[in-house]
Amino acid sequence: MSALTFTLKQHPDQRVDMSPLVCQKLATLSVADIAALTLQNGKRSPRVDALFTITGTDTQNIVIKNSSDKLDFIGKELDGGCITVEGDAGAYLGIGMQAGDLKVTGNVGLYAACEMKKGYLEISGNVGDFLGGALPGNKMGMKGGTVLVKGNAGERVGDHLRRGTILIEGDAGDYCGSRMTAGTIAVMGKTGRYLGYAMRRGTLLLWQQPTLSASFNDCGTHTLGFLPILFASYKKFNSKFADAGLAFNRAQRYAGDMSEMGKGEVLVKR
Amino acid sequence: MIINGVSIDATFAEAFPMKATRAIITAHNEKWAMISAQAMTGFATSVIACGCEAGIDRVLDPSETPDGRPGVAVMIFAMGGKGLAKQLETRAGQCVLTSPTSALFAGIDGGIRIPLGKNLRYFGDGFQIAKVIDGKRYWRIPVMDGEFLTEATTGQVDAIGGGNFLVLAESQEQALTACEAAIEEMRKIPNVIMPFPGGVVRSGSKVGSKYASLGASTNDAFCPTLKGATKTELSPEIESVMEIVIDGLSQEDINKAMRVGIQAVCDLGAANGIKRISAGNYGGKLGPFHFHLQEIMA
Known part of the structure; x- marks a missing residue:
């Protein structure tokens, strides 16, 4: 069975809500039924086959080709299966994702992995603000799973992060790890201002020395036994994080944010 | 014959049915892993009066341990699950947590989960940190020689x-x-x-x-x-x-x-x-x- 492939016919002027096109919702539908589904596109609701050319039949392996940054909510609440996006994706990629794999070859917009629960999300390009964050007003962001970003990330990475892992090979913007409750964010590149702003618990793992607020206290340099286990868990990824040469177990530990609970930590490679 | x-x-x-578990103790070197393992499996010759029977399963090469350090696998047997859990926790707390450079991991992935470091974490007095890695929960407990790393649970089997x-x-x-x-x-x-x-x-x-x-x-x-x-x-x-x-x-x-x-x-x-x-x-x-x-x- 070949992958169920949606090839975008032309880049839409208005945003498209792609949330109906997830594996579990299409599992029982024929290709004709899928073609007849409607997608919200601005104030219109065109059929799927009006926007996409459809080939293949495997609903557990979906490919979106010629994708655009106007396609929002790709993989919303995905609960198993695999979605591959060839090109860019819009906002809310993998929001509330519960299981499965979601991969994007291009860049991604705001709120990717927002309130994600489980699964694996890989972004080969850059990603916008609030990666793994909570929707405005909500108190819990990503609650599990793994996000890998090969490019750079915007501001507020892991805002209200509750659990799970965010791996960024490039740089992260301001307020990285803001208000996080737990979980791990690892950034190989540079980080912006206000790192870990109001973080309560959790780990920010860095390869480059950050500029830290006065509310983070230096705890000294330490050899930490959990780091080899953490890095070993990254070996399965197609990523720089799998490179044993970049792993470390000796780190400068900063505790913070002391203006909040102060149980969080920033670990910087030494 | x-x-x-x-x-x-x-x-x-x-022979008779028992409940068993295995734990992996690692340390800076094999000497200290063995010291900790011997302490943990001490006074455990017979359930008649020791509460459990325990011993060293085998010495582990660093490539076989979760944290890549030298290790020793220990096994504990008891007449029931409740007794086993109590013995495991007491021995882990008094003999492994206290042992310099030690870390403690589950030696059985399946079976019924029983606390290994799950309750020892309270020794951290609020400074303990949980980390879930590949679906397994670990506790990092700050101690005077650095951090005591322990897996939260291990498996109990027949x-x-x-x-x-x-x-x-x-x-x-x-x-x-x-x-x-x-x-x-x-x-x-x-x-x-x-x-x-x-x-x-x-x-x-x-x-x-x-x-x-x-x-x-x-x-x-x-x-x-x-x-x-x-x-x-x-x-x-x-x-x-x-x-x-x-x-x-x-x-x-x-x-x-x-x-x-x-x-x-x-x-x-x-x-x-x-x-x-x-x-x-x-x-x-x-x-x-x-x-x-x-x-x-x-």
């Missing part, structure tokens, strides 16, 4: 305790030499422990006692000094009997351990004073698992 002049009794060892065989020899020295040879071979078998001192017990017991308060008492039928005073199992030339008790995760594990152990004893043979191999057979009062010596050695 006679092997190298050693008579193998047509009898069987009786197991068998009390597999055994008796070595009957012409002298105490010959019995001991034979048992040492057996233990050396048996320690190479995974999933079993020989919980008594050095793996050998010289005070084998029978079920019951003339004293009402005791559930077990000396196995007088195999006591050489009582040959003329009780219904003895010993022939005149036997001067010393020693027992090797085996706890294992399965019947097959215990079978293997008994086979290599008895073979090692028989290799010394009658020429070295080894006359018979027998087993603790209590007429079915002790347990449902029967390890027939002649079948094992066939």
Whole structure:
């Protein structure tokens, strides 16, 4: 069975809500039924086959080709299966994702992995603000799973992060790890201002020395036994994080944010 | 059955169901992992009075341990899950948490999950940190030499305790030499422990006692000094009997351990004073698992 492939016919002027096109919702539908589904596109609701050319039949392996940054909510609440996006994706990629794999070859917009629960999300390009964050007003962001970003990330990475892992090979913007409750964010590149702003618990793992607020206290340099286990868990990824040469177990530990609970930590490679 | 002049009794060892778990202790080097493991498995020869039976399963190469450091796998056996969990937690807290550079991990992935470091975390007084890595929860507990890293839970599985065989020899020295040879071979078998001192017990017991308060008492039928005073199992030339008790995760594990152990004893043979191999057979009062010596050695 070949992958169920949606090839975008032309880049839409208005945003498209792609949330109906997830594996579990299409599992029982024929290709004709899928073609007849409607997608919200601005104030219109065109059929799927009006926007996409459809080939293949495997609903557990979906490919979106010629994708655009106007396609929002790709993989919303995905609960198993695999979605591959060839090109860019819009906002809310993998929001509330519960299981499965979601991969994007291009860049991604705001709120990717927002309130994600489980699964694996890989972004080969850059990603916008609030990666793994909570929707405005909500108190819990990503609650599990793994996000890998090969490019750079915007501001507020892991805002209200509750659990799970965010791996960024490039740089992260301001307020990285803001208000996080737990979980791990690892950034190989540079980080912006206000790192870990109001973080309560959790780990920010860095390869480059950050500029830290006065509310983070230096705890000294330490050899930490959990780091080899953490890095070993990254070996399965197609990523720089799998490179044993970049792993470390000796780190400068900063505790913070002391203006909040102060149980969080920033670990910087030494 | 006679092997190298050693008579193998047509009898069987009786064993009983237990609950077991395994934990992996790692440390800065093998020396300190072993010190911690020995402390954790100390005073754990028999459930009769120790609450559990424990021993070292095997030494682990750094490539086999979760954190890539030298390690030792220990196994603990108890009569029930509740008792096992209590013994595990107490021993982990007093013997591993306290041991310099140590870390503690689950040695069984499946089975019923029982707390390993889950409750030890409170020693961190609020400074402890949880990390979920690949679906496993770890606790990082700040201690004076750095951090004590422990997995939250380990697996509890059904197991068998009390597999055994008796070595009957012409002298105490010959019995001991034979048992040492057996233990050396048996320690190479995974999933079993020989919980008594050095793996050998010289005070084998029978079920019951003339004293009402005791559930077990000396196995007088195999006591050489009582040959003329009780219904003895010993022939005149036997001067010393020693027992090797085996706890294992399965019947097959215990079978293997008994086979290599008895073979090692028989290799010394009658020429070295080894006359018979027998087993603790209590007429079915002790347990449902029967390890027939002649079948094992066939």
